Amino acid sequence: MTVEPEDAKKEKSGKGGGLRESLFLLVCGVVVALLLQVFVFQSFYIPSESMERTLVEGDRVVVNKLHGDSERGDIVVFEGWNNEHTIKRVIAVGGDTVKCCDAKRRITVNGIPLDESSYLYSEDFPSGDPFEKIVPEGRLWVMGDHRTASADSRAHEERLGEGSIPESDVIGRAVAIYWPFSRATILSRPESFLKVR
Structure with a gap:
């Protein structure tokens, strides 16, 4: 069984969380743009x-x-x-x-x-x-x-x-x-x- 230092665990979870957050924000941005296109601006x-x-x-x-x-x-x-x-x-x-x-x-x-x-x-x-x-x-x-x-x-x-x-x-x-x-x-x-x- 391998053990990682505490700092390495934090660094890995931060990278994954940042990517998920970026993807979530990107999807939200696309959805907002589409809603604006359909209902507000064209x-x-x-x-x-x-x-x-x-x-x-x-x-x-x-x-x-x-x-x-x-x-x-x-x-x-x-x-x-x-x-x-x-x-x-x-x-x-x-x-x-x-x-x-x-x-x-x-x-x-x-x-x-x-x-x-x-x-x-x-x-x-x-x-x-x-x-x-x-x-x-x-x-x-x-x-x-x-x-x-x-x-x-x-x-x-x-x-x-x-x-x-x-x-x-x-x-x-x-x-x-x-x-x-x-x-x-x-x-x-x-x-x-x-x-x-």
């Missing part, structure tokens, strides 16, 4: 130019799935008209009257003109075709920032809700661009929307 890839200049093709965004009610100016990911994940900007919410365009060719919401210069594609205009809609309660009027390249609410007016989407179809609000790293930024609501009542 990553989405931007496949087209419809949200330029805010989002360009190839950007990756983080979407907050616990966003609460969507507000005017939010960039949201939703189950689109063709049952695909779609990303657009909320221009008007339920009960709003959205119209294009006023005498200065600006979109108005409840009679308030929007200053879209901070996000609208630089060579674009608010809308090629005039429209005026009262957004039904529980629905959203959404548009891309690159209006001539965006199949948004204007392109689906013949559908239920006259182009608007159900709030319940919203997956979450885009909160940041995280890739490519050179374009990483927080996505905030433009100030122009704060004037709308």
